[in-house]
Amino acid sequence: MKLHYYPETDSLYIDLVDRPGVEAREIVDGLVVDFDADGNAVGIDIDRASAKLDLTTLETASLPALSLKMA
Numbered sequence: 001m002k003l004h005y006y007p008e009t010d011s012l013y014i015d016l017v018d019r020p021g022v023e024a025r026e027i028v029d030g031l032v033v034d035f036d037a038d039g040n041a042v043g044i045d046i047d048r049a050s051a052k053l054d055l056t057t058l059e060t061a062s063l064p065a066l067s068l069k070m071a
Contacts, residue, residue, distance in 0.1 A: 012049035
């Protein structure tokens with residue numbers, strides 16, 4: 001999973017898996033979920049992220065991550 005913040009549009013994109021999306025559905029205003037060909041969610045786009053989320057911290061709990069990469 002990867003998090004991408006785009007300050008120029010104030011949007012946060014969450015890549016859930018490394019597969020291309022073929023369909024996007026707006027769930028509520030400013031929240032779009034991308035789906036693959038099988039109907040599985042592959043990404044989440046949050047518009048106006050800084051107004052909706054606390055972007056100053058990132059916490060994880062009990063993730064079975066094998067490695068932590070900092071970009």
